[in-house]
Amino acid sequence: MKSRLLLIVAYFSGWTGWLLIGRALFLIYQPQTRQLDSSTLFGVFGNGLRMDLSTAGYLTILPALLIAFLPGLATRTIARILRICTFVELLIVSSITVVDLEIFRTWGFHLDLTPFHYLKSPQEAAASVAASPILSLFALFLGLIMVGNYCFNRLIASFIAKFEPVTWWVATPALLIATAALLLPIRGGIQLAPMNVSAVYFSPIAFANYAAVTPQWNFMQSCLEGNKYGENPFAFFPEGQATQALKALYQPDTTRQPLLSSSQPNVILIVWESFTAKSVASLGGRTGITPRFEKLTHEGLFFKQVYASGDRSEKGLIALLSGFPAQATASIMTLPAKAEKLPTIGQHIKKAGYQTSFYYGGETEFANIKSYLFHNAFDRIISKADFKPSEWNSKWGAHDHIVYNRILSDLNKTKSPFFVSLFTLSSHEPFEVPMKTVISGTDEESQFLNSMYYADQSLGNFIAQAQLQPWWSNTLIIITADHGHRLPVLSTDRVRDFHIPMLWLGGALKSSPQQIDQIGSQTDLAATLLHQLNLDASDFKWSRDLLNSRNRPFAYFAFNNGFGVVQPNRHLLFDNTSRQLISSGGTVDKQDIELGKAFEEESYQDFLNK
Structure with missing residues (x-):
């Protein structure tokens, strides 16, 4: 024995x-x-x-x-x-x-x-x-x-x-x-x-x-976790306390700044795959990666302190189109029964008389994107199947320049006002682009930067062609990202991985080019845009108008079982497992941590309630 x-x-x-x-x-x-x-x-x-x-x-x-x-x-x-x-x-x-x-x-x-x-x-x-x-x-x-x-x-x-x-x-x-x-x-x-x-x-x-x-x-x-969505795992406070803590973030808009020359401009929303601020020199990123975008920042409203809500594409689309924050341990888009209860820009803008469409060179079945797009009530959804097989130049689908050309062709036959949303894909792994290599190197970082250069080139060519179209004078173009990226590696500060650019430009802008330093989130696009279109944004409870000077500068983002908070001169990352800070910058106090906890608790409870 x-x-x-x-x-x-x-x-x-x-x-x-x-x-x-x-x-x-x-x-x-x-x-x-x-x-x-x-x-x-x-x-x-x-x-x-x-x-x-x-x-x-x-x-x-x-x-x-x-x-x-x-x-x-x-x-x-x-x-x-x-x-x-x-x-x-x-x-x-x-x-x-x-x-x-x-x-x-x-x-x-x-x-x-x-x-x-x-x-x-x-x-x-x-x-x-x-x-x-x-x-x-x-x-x-x-x-x-x-x-x-x-x-x-x-x-x-x-x-x-x-x-x-x-x-x-x-x-x-x-x-x-x-x-x-x-x-x-x-x-x-x-x-x-x-x-x-x-x-x-x-x-x-x-x-x-x-x-x-x-x-x-x-x-x-x-x-073995069982019912992952049964109870709120982030119940940090007694009932009602988290709600009260968040009231300071949302103030009535009494100082709205009209930026547009038309009450019903055309709107083109370009969601650039993995468009990290680390690829933009003026945001402290690498030089020479996005030169065309850099030039465009001097022609419109450049929001310099915007942060992605999450770290995955489907979370970014939800944040942008529904103003709903990412969750640390869940993705609402993968749960259509919940996602269909979210408000969407697509629905609201269509009710205002807009023709709506969504363009993506890949397959929209991925991560339940298609069901969410239908919930947005887009009139047309253009995806991989709408392009010729000869145009499928990557493993994901049609490359950016092909989709941009399709948009240009379609818009000349589209009645105004229109709302077009484009989700790019060429800067996604495996970073294969139909362009002579500009950023030399075979390592992953070089390939990523090379794909960003191509995406920037495709965007620049699209804007140049759009400026020649009759609809340009009454069009607002918004360029932002679905999320940031871990590459290029510039430091060990993970907050930089969530920093993304956002730029408004186009003939419909009547204000002079300017840089806006207000700290905000992807989720704030919905309220900011709808207010400029004189549309009600009250359904988007998590979205704040970035042009409302009364709002407290604040951005929240979620990563796997943790969250981050960015405020003026300070930021923090909090891990839910250990219930402690894992990094911070500036002078962070207990109130900052509790504000982040309150946001996580309330937003997750809202997710559960859907």
Whole structure:
């Protein structure tokens, strides 16, 4: 019986060591590891060990039960069963290890159920990860399987060879006690609270805490959460207190500034994929990436302090067209029954007599975008299927210049006033563009910047052609982003990843070119635009007029299970798991943190109520 007990211990130890190797691979793969000194790296392994032990406990439970309940089984048979069981577990563990490497590098959070929302559109999901080093990752996956299978088979064989005949009524109870002992590492110790993600957080450096989380445990936990949308997980305050705290952000508009020369101008909203402020020199970004946009900023109203509401395209579209803030642990567009209850600019502007259309070179089935567009009541939805296959120049669909040309052609046959919304795609992964390389380099950052240069070139050509059209003199063009981007890497300040440009220009603008420094969010576009069109914006409860000087400068954004707040001369990022700040800039006080919590609580409750 001793050899059976030792096999359970050795098996548990083997998985613990295997998970430590996985953590080392994670640190090697992620570029942020360079930020960590040796003591922090030691802390990653030391604190993460608790979660590794918990995960190893789960992986050992089934083999331990087999050994306990089948003590009299032939050693050859039990060895075969354990090898099969171990191989299946290796497949699962190695798959999560490898996929998590790229998920975290791309999105900044560990693998959970989020990517599975996109599998309803497999072609778009494949295109989204096309920039990943798939062959290298697959080779790593095979290597892990082969090495792991060899090591565990050797381990199993070495102990089973020492098995001695035992009577079940003696062996089974003792082995079950040993199996039950696995519950101790599984729950993380004898403390009151069982193992959770915050148990391994230890550093003021956010990445160090994320690196201490075992991805297999994290994924399993996300699968076992149950009804994710049953109750508000962000109930920070007594009932009514959060609502009261937010009143200071929303003030009546008594100082509205009319900027347009017409009461019903045409409106073209250009949502530029991944248009980060880090690609605009005048916003502190790289020089030479968006020269045409830079030139256009001197011809209109340039909003310099706008922040994306979230970090995914579908969250950005919701923020822009419905004025609804992104959620830290949910995406309302992926839940059509909720999304259809949102107000939309499309609905409101159509009721005012506008012809409405939406253009996207890709497939609108991705992330339930199509159902949301129908909810917007667009008269026409132009997507990938409306372009010739010969014009599908990327894995996503038609490139930007092709879609821009289609818009120019269609608008000459469209009755005014019209509202056109364009969602670009060429600056999305895998950053393939039909243009001679301008930003040299084969690394991901260079490819991203090159795609931004192409997108800027396509925009500049469109504006130049639009200025020649008869409808230009009565048209407002709004250029902004669906979200920011982690590239280019200019600093470790994640707030910069959410900073995006917004520019208003066109013949319908009567005001002189100017720069507007009011801090605001994507969600504020709805109220700002509708007020300029003399339309009621009261349905957009989360949207604030950026031109209302009485409103407090404020921007809120959400990332995976956390939020950020930007105010004059200060900003903060708050992690919901550890319930603490993970970074800040300027002088941040308790009231700033509580304001962000109040916004998260109330906006999530509104999401639940839909």
